[in-house]
Amino acid sequence: MPPRRPIRRVLRAALDARPKRRVRLDNDERRAQLLTLARKAFSDRSYDEVSIDDLAREAKISKGLLYHYFPTKRDLYVAGLREIAEELVLTLTSVPRELPPAERVGRSLDAYLDFVTEHSRAYVSLLRGGIGSDPEVAGVITGVRKRLAESFLDGSPLQPMLAGKPGFETAVRGWLGFVEHASIDWLENARMPRDQLRDLLSKVLLAIMGVVAPQLLS
Amino acid sequence: MPPRRPIRRVLRAALDARPKRRVRLDNDERRAQLLTLARKAFSDRSYDEVSIDDLAREAKISKGLLYHYFPTKRDLYVAGLREIAEELVLTLTSVPRELPPAERVGRSLDAYLDFVTEHSRAYVSLLRGGIGSDPEVAGVITGVRKRLAESFLDGSPLQPMLAGKPGFETAVRGWLGFVEHASIDWLENARMPRDQLRDLLSKVLLAIMGVVAPQLLS
DNA sequence: GTCCTTATTGACTTGTGGTCAATAATGGCT
DNA sequence: AGCCATTATTGACCACAAGTCAATAAGGAC
Numbered sequence: 001m002p003p004r005r006p007i008r009r010v011l012r013a014a015l016d017a018r019p020k021r022r023v024r025l026d027n028d029e030r031r032a033q034l035l036t037l038a039r040k041a042f043s044d045r046s047y048d049e050v051s052i053d054d055l056a057r058e059a060k061i062s063k064g065l066l067y068h069y070f071p072t073k074r075d076l077y078v079a080g081l082r083e084i085a086e087e088l089v090l091t092l093t094s095v096p097r098e099l100p101p102a103e104r105v106g107r108s109l110d111a112y113l114d115f116v117t118e119h120s121r122a123y124v125s126l127l128r129g130g131i132g133s134d135p136e137v138a139g140v141i142t143g144v145r146k147r148l149a150e151s152f153l154d155g156s157p158l159q160p161m162l163a164g165k166p167g168f169e170t171a172v173r174g175w176l177g178f179v180e181h182a183s184i185d186w187l188e189n190a191r192m193p194r195d196q197l198r199d200l201l202s203k204v205l206l207a208i209m210g211v212v213a214p215q216l217l218s
Numbered sequence: 219m220p221p222r223r224p225i226r227r228v229l230r231a232a233l234d235a236r237p238k239r240r241v242r243l244d245n246d247e248r249r250a251q252l253l254t255l256a257r258k259a260f261s262d263r264s265y266d267e268v269s270i271d272d273l274a275r276e277a278k279i280s281k282g283l284l285y286h287y288f289p290t291k292r293d294l295y296v297a298g299l300r301e302i303a304e305e306l307v308l309t310l311t312s313v314p315r316e317l318p319p320a321e322r323v324g325r326s327l328d329a330y331l332d333f334v335t336e337h338s339r340a341y342v343s344l345l346r347g348g349i350g351s352d353p354e355v356a357g358v359i360t361g362v363r364k365r366l367a368e369s370f371l372d373g374s375p376l377q378p379m380l381a382g383k384p385g386f387e388t389a390v391r392g393w394l395g396f397v398e399h400a401s402i403d404w405l406e407n408a409r410m411p412r413d414q415l416r417d418l419l420s421k422v423l424l425a426i427m428g429v430v431a432p433q434l435l436s
Numbered sequence: 437g438t439c440c441t442t443a444t445t446g447a448c449t450t451g452t453g454g455t456c457a458a459t460a461a462t463g464g465c466t
Numbered sequence: 467a468g469c470c471a472t473t474a475t476t477g478a479c480c481a482c483a484a485g486t487c488a489a490t491a492a493g494g495a496c
Contacts, residue, residue, distance in 0.1 A: 024493070047351075178426075244474095270454085
């Protein structure tokens, strides 16, 4: 049974004076385009305020095509989140390891605050879990926290002394909690100049380390 | 599923010899019943894993009735969240104010950790924002944080000395961030006994206060 | 040109939040 | 008792957004 192409053809020809040009894009290009679009959308609006239909319309493609690249809405969201996470971690790890510990922490915090101010909205949804208890999203967040903690302390002369301590892990994660809360609070209403915040954060880290391993401070 | 009304009618009449008894409940009772049910559901599953239809079925009422009591799903969720928040704050504020600061903080932390261990799942969704960037939810969370911070420090002899400091507000909020992260981390894998965690938290608070106002520690 | 691959479409299904007019308990009043 | 106003309760319905899929056409290889 031959397809009913002719009918379609006729209809098509009748309705569209000039047929809509299908722009074919390379696989990677399309994917990249969609990702940037999605990142923007998810930064501006909340997860469920962003509809796939809107996104597809913005990208001037059909919804089906979007699903060809990202099998679910979450996948799209998570892919964007991963990119942001990667950028953040990259910024932090780019601080030279050879610096003396104190300056290294200071520089790292500077990088961190740079990122925070620049990507404020994305940062909040990154570390505040823009989606409700999705395991994959949670995974990304835990991952970035872990890597951040490492990046702050790894290679520092403090680390070998602290690594064994039972409270060490907890202390570092807790301090990251401090940093996150303080940063978000600072984003919403800057109570102090940026440098002062950075100093506060770094001094608090030192103080906390002092609690975990008092002999270090002397 | 397409509607097959006539069939339904006949079937119904045939199957139910006695019509289903409509149980009429007092307004407040129903509301309370639904709230407890919802709280349980939202603690066990994530926000969008909980469907209103399921909830109504569990409560043995129609979906319409549920919407009579709570105009939207979010309202229901937020109502439950508010209850939990209230309980948490209540637990904290029940610590006697007359105690010496150090012991007061210790007791408050005990109460906090009690709550955390008992309502672990609810606690996480309370402070990690079980819903993505809903303003009302965010409001509840900010509110509970604010009240927690107050409850930890209000009436303490430290407060008047600190209130003016620019970094004070930030430091307290940051410390709460520390507490939250450490608690959640501890819930997931208890790296130390509970008492040790409590001591760590309280010592860190002291250390942080020392950073903000060095003269206090002497 | 012919064939093959695959990017692309659009109509369709499904699931779920939300609405609303109709209905049946209930309690008060006479 | 009977009537009436109130309101808890229902179930059919709508809207909209996520996700599916067979069909189509652009582009390259030969």
